Amino acid sequence: MIRTKDVTGGIHRVEAKRLADEIAETGSYDLTKYPHITGVFSDDDIYSSNEPYVIIEINGTLYRVEYKANGDNNIVVVNCAFGAIFLLMIVLLLYIRQHIIVPFGRLNTVPQELARGNLSVEIPEEKSRFFGKFTWGVNLLREKIEDDRQRELSTQREKKLLLLSLSHDIKTPLSAIKLNAKALEKGIYKDTEKQREVAQNINKRADEIEQFVSEITKAASKDFMTFEVTQGEVFLSQVITKISARYVPQLETCGTEFSVQKFNDCILFCDPDRLGECLQNLMENAIKYGDGKRIEIGFDRMDGCQLITVCNTGCTLEEKELPQIFESFHRGNNANKVQGNGLGLFICKRLMSLMGGEVYAEIQGDRFCVTLIVRLA
Incomplete structure (x- = not known):
């Protein structure tokens, strides 16, 4: 941009050529026709100015034609724009420091103190x-x-x-x-x-x-655990969407086929957070105790209740153990090599009971299925 005023091409050269033709034809000129030309000088005044110019020859006479150079104005505009951006960045950094970095610094030691x-x-x-x-x-x-x-x-x-x-x-x-x-x-x-x-x-x-x-x-x-529920209403689709968003990426990474059957959306009467917790416990059990091939969520409706069933393949649990799996700290014979504390299904049963629902488990061939019974609103 600084060098633009030294560039020989431009509209001023076109106007200078038209001016030269006008002088050659009429012997005079009208500068109002040429907005980019500021002056025309000849004879002794040809070198009297430092403004940008071009030299033209008309009928053997040299003329100095001065024109407007817009390069300086562009530099000022661009510098103002960069200055405004710089000030905006300074304000943004100060805002981040004041509202994020400083408050975070004040909270830096809180987790350590709570852990102690x-x-x-x-x-x-x-x-x-x-x-x-x-x-x-x-x-x-x-x-x-x-x-x-x-x-x-x-x-x-x-x-x-x-x-x-x-x-x-x-x-x-x-x-x-x-x-x-x-x-x-x-x-x-x-x-x-x-x-x-x-x-x-x-x-x-x-x-x-x-x-x-x-x-x-x-x-x-x-009871060594305190359970509290807050009854409310939630769409079944909202609950299933959260579960899918949580486990689809994880199961894709593990190579486990995850299927959610089609269902008719409805409003459930329950504690949405607690119902989500129950489904998470069932999904975690299906991942830990299944063979990693397939996990499926199925749906049914019966007597004013919505049934949500989580099934996994690779069941090795014996039928005789089904009555005990909802007891606290109970772990089946298939849990020897899997870390856990035997509380997942116990928590599900307690929460579902407090929400006015129920939970039961069954073995279908090589599939282990746990069903949550949730009241409809």
Whole structure:
């Protein structure tokens, strides 16, 4: 652009040629006809200016024809544009620093403190639309961890008190059994009727101990997880779309054929998040315990309920184990080489029960199928 004023070609040369023809024909000229020409000089004035010019010869006389050079104006415009872009970049970088980098720096140590168990760590509130929701979520997470810790401590304290109380209560019948047993051993009771009475007393005390043991077992197997559901309405298509978006890429990478049967969309009455959690548990089980060839989601409708079935090929579970698979910490004979804790189906059953639904499993040849029964809205 700087060199444009030195370029010999251009519209000013066309106008200079027309000007030369006009002077040659009429001996005069009218500059208003030539917008790009600013002046015409001859004789002693031919070298009196530093403006851009061209030299033309007309009838043996040299003329200096000056013209407008637009290169400088273009340079100014381009420089202004680059300056505006530079200022915009500075403003953008300052905005990123103020609303993203600085707030993130203030939150940098929060995950470490939470991991160390420091639940009283201060989490600064952020009004930024980038981090405001994030800090709000971290605060909810901290409060949830703290509530769970308090609930766990309360549960452990109650169980400990219960076990101490039952242990103390067991001592009374146990002492009576030991005394009666020693009396029978030493032959203190010669009368058959008295011996029968002592044996009945021992049996009665044993029943008391059995009752106490039953209470201990019940306390030990009491729900160790808290489940909360918030009933609402959701389209079946929304739930299935989320599941497909989550697992299609993963299963394609593994080479597993994934099929979703056609279904008629409907509105389900459930907790959408919890229903999604149940389907995720079933999909994870199908991936872990299947042979990796095919996983299918099927649908049916019955008695005002929507049935959603997840099936996988390569089932090695025995029929006799079906009644136990929904118990906590139960793992089938096909889980020896697969990591897990035996809680997936247990969680599904508890959640479906709280949502007013049900879940059941069946073996169809070499396929293992689990069906969720969800109420229609």
